[in-house]
Amino acid sequence: MMNQEHPSPYVTFVDWAEAYFTPERLNKKLPVIELKESYCLVGKGTISIPRLMQQLSAWCAVKGYVYNPEHLKNSQGRILGYVPQSELVDGIPVPTGRKHYVVCVYLQAEVIPESVH
Secondary structure, eight states, X not given: OOOOOOOOSSOOHHHHHHHHOOGGXXXXXXXXXXXXXXXXXXXXXXXXXXXXXXXXXXHHHHHTOEESOGGGOOTTXXXXXEEEEEEEXXXXXXXXXXXXXXXXXXXXXXXXXXXXX
């Protein structure tokens, strides 16, 4: 009897990246931890951040995107962004008005200018 392949219940990295990186998520800073959390929800369990970034860099090369453009990196080679802080009050996140730095990624895509009519 031949073995029949059963479809995997998990999403591949490429499938996740194609769905996650909509035009609204290109050309902007995205916190690395948010990407990891998103992928872990649909991928094969956990993934290390270095492995996620390695796969993302390779996917960007295939897509023609610039992964973490040099002009956005700080002196340590990272892209940082601010995110608002919040604290739980009665189980509900409430903004504190403060922000903190997080490590981000940036996928630079060609921007096609709108044609002038």
